Amino acid sequence: MSRKIVVGYDGSKSAKAALDFSVSLAKAEGGSVVVAHVLEWSPYSFLTPEELEERHKRRGEELERAETAVLKPVVDQLSGSGIAVSTALKYGHITDTLCKIAKDEGADQIIIGRTGHSGLATRIFGSVAGSLAQAAPVPVTIVP
């Protein structure tokens, strides 16, 4: 049986660790990896009239930047590794969107890095790792 792993990736150091772990897991078990990048976005945020006018254009630019700067290097890097790699690029709330990607892709598990914050900041803002562990439809692995 081939496993499908969704790995949350934003180009950070911890995300790279999560990616490495996913790749080694996929290699060992003969699975595939979906590299998922989420652009934080709320439809309930407030914009100025000028920002509204330019939103469609900016969205295009943001997607292109994410594609070339974040996802493409990963795909290139893994092209010779022998495992099947695909990407997912979405706007939304990070936790909810990762769960949705896992569901849509029919993935078996989600792997993410962690930011290493603890204490006050996490108490106030919550952490992606923590809320994902609560909300995910599939097992979640958090890589230090």
Next chain:
Amino acid sequence: MKNLFRAAAIAVPATLAASAPAMAQSLDQQINDGFANATGWFVSFIFSPFPGTTFPWIVAWLVIAATIFTVYFGLIQFRAFPHSISLVKGDYSDPNDAGEVSHFQALATALSGTVGLGNIAGVAVAVSIGGPGATFWMILAGLMGMASKFTECTLGVKYRNEYDDGTVSGGPMYYMTKGFAERGLPLGRFMAILFSVFCILGALGGGNMFQANQAHAQITNVVGEYPGWITGIVFAGIVFAVIVGGLKSIARVTEKVVPIMGVMYVLTALVILLMNANMIGWAFGEIFRGAFTGAGVAGGMVGALIQGFKRAAFSNEAGVGSAAIAHSAVKTKEPITEGFVSLLEPFIDTVVICTMTALVIIITGQLIMDPSTGMYLLDEGASTIQTVGDNKGVALTSAAFSSAFPAFKYILAIAVILFAFSTMISWSYYGLKAWTFLFGEGHTKELVFKVIFCIFVIIGASASLGPVIDFSDAAIFAMAVVNIVALYCLMPIVKRELISYQSRLKSGEIAKFH
């Protein structure tokens, strides 16, 4: 001899000190007089009454339009209300479009342009001239105005320009030109030009001078009197930094704080109403009594009606066309969905927020009534009702709220300044859109408008309330004159969209995503 020198030495600085405020006051006075002279003819034309009556034709114009749209679309504002809420919540938004402008965002931005001093100061003006009865007509105008807003915003999205680089431009200028051409009607271009001219004046008037003027009034109310041009220059400087210097951070902060302030304003009003819960019945009684009898106000029942309708239109801008510019950027395949969303705007703005202001002013007993006759006492000019402490405009609202919470004066001052500021930013954008429609796009052309806009901030803060409010009303209503003619001509298009959308909604072709 020595004493004489000493006396002179004391006298000279004293004279200088005395003449400085006098000079400042006279500068304000000069700006005021010059402004009143320059705009008087325009104001008297817009507000001229029907021959032989005191009823201004422009008020009838707006009310008749709102009534026609309400009937033509079969009470759309009530029928579509739940669906509007559903659209704002994003129930019908494709998740794959995340990152585009949502219905909520378009509504919030349009609202921050309309929720402003009209809701705080404008309402105070309305009830102090028209009495509590003005509130009734204001609410009615707000409810009817929802249909006007629905019509204009649907057209705004339908006929917007989408450019190759992904930016969009929309508004009455575009539906006048493209919509008229589509229906084979003449004069579309001419109307678009006329609308743009009035839109620029409206942006400088209600969207700018009125805001600066009342922000200054609010500040002096807290810190004491000082010349208006000082506030004007500070405000103009900040506006300049945002619209010319591209200091987006200030605008962004304002956009985020304004909704919070709006919610806080309504909640405080609710608390004051609850504290006076036993008076709420009486207040509504006063509103109804005043609406149909006038209760001694200048012009009687008609006076109350005119004030109510005028202030509602000025506050929610339904039929004016400004909202059609703000709503045009939304991501939707169905222009009519933005019409549904936009009809919530007059509801929130007028039926909720304006009514709160009016109720608080009435319930806290700011308007002085003769208990023996039940008639309101008028001041010397017999035009406005006497108020406790002789407050006018924003000062009246401030006094009403402070009578329950003394510290609210300061919170309101901050709210007023932020509301004024966000309204100015929105209107500078509307004005700029009209300006570029007339003169074309280009850095220098845009800069000219932005500089003019900033100069008017200073004039607005310096002039006295009377001429400013007259000109502001006149300019905004002039926009409505042109815009409503266009809406009449194009409303069959909206009807067609409505019928098609409703049948697809019924058949399940348009369904919720969640």
